Amino acid sequence: xxxxxxxxxxxQSAPSAKELQELQxxxxxxxxxxxxxxxGVVIVIxxxxxxxxxxxxxxxxxxxxxxxxxxxxxxxxVAGQVLSVPVEENQxxxxxxxxxxxxxxxxxxxxxxxxxxxxxxxxxxxxxxVNVPITSVNxxxxxxxxxxxxxxxxxxxxxxxx
Numbered sequence: 711x712x713x714x715x716x717x718x719x720x721x722q723s724a725p726s727a728k729e730l731q732e733l734q735x736x737x738x739x740x741x742x743x744x745x746x747x748x749x750g751v752v753i754v755i756x757x758x759x760x761x762x763x764x765x766x767x768x769x770x771x772x773x774x775x776x777x778x779x780x781x782x783x784x785x786x787x788v789a790g791q792v793l794s795v796p797v798e799e800n801q802x803x804x805x806x807x808x809x810x811x812x813x814x815x816x817x818x819x820x821x822x823x824x825x826x827x828x829x830x831x832x833x834x835x836x837x838x839x840v841n842v843p844i845t846s847v848n849x850x851x852x853x854x855x856x857x858x859x860x861x862x863x864x865x866x867x868x869x870x871x872x
Contacts, residue, residue: 788812792813793811793812794810796809
């Protein structure tokens with residue numbers, strides 16, 4: 711009976727063709743699922759690598775950078791307080807574009823000072839014109855006195871030579 715029981719157990723434990731087919735289908739399904747997961751992971755990795763390569767071709771990223779290009783120094787012709795800067799950082803600008811607005815009060819003060827200096831110079835010029843006749847009379851008398859001194863000196867030299 712023990713032999714019969716083991717044979718029946720073997721028969722019961724031996725899978726039927728249907729069970730074998732189901733096991734094979736499960737195994738194929740797991741294999742297919744693994745392949746899909748592995749393929750998905752490989753595709754994701756490839757996309758990440760492609761994205762990093764794409765980014766690195768258009769953007770430079772470094773902690774120790776130098777610029778090899780045209781550097782243009784921008785400096786003002788005049789000094790003053792900046793009121794506004796109507797351009798953004800790294801914005802392209804063209805010749806004639808306004809890049810800064812300066813406070814006009816400094817220039818208004820400079821214009822007033824220049825006008826005052828002009829009026830002072832004009833007043834000095836007018837005063838000099840008034841003094842010209844007086845100076846020419848003084849100059850001619852001074853010139854006559856110098857001529858007399860020269861004649862006297864010449865006479866003294868001539869007398870000393872004799």
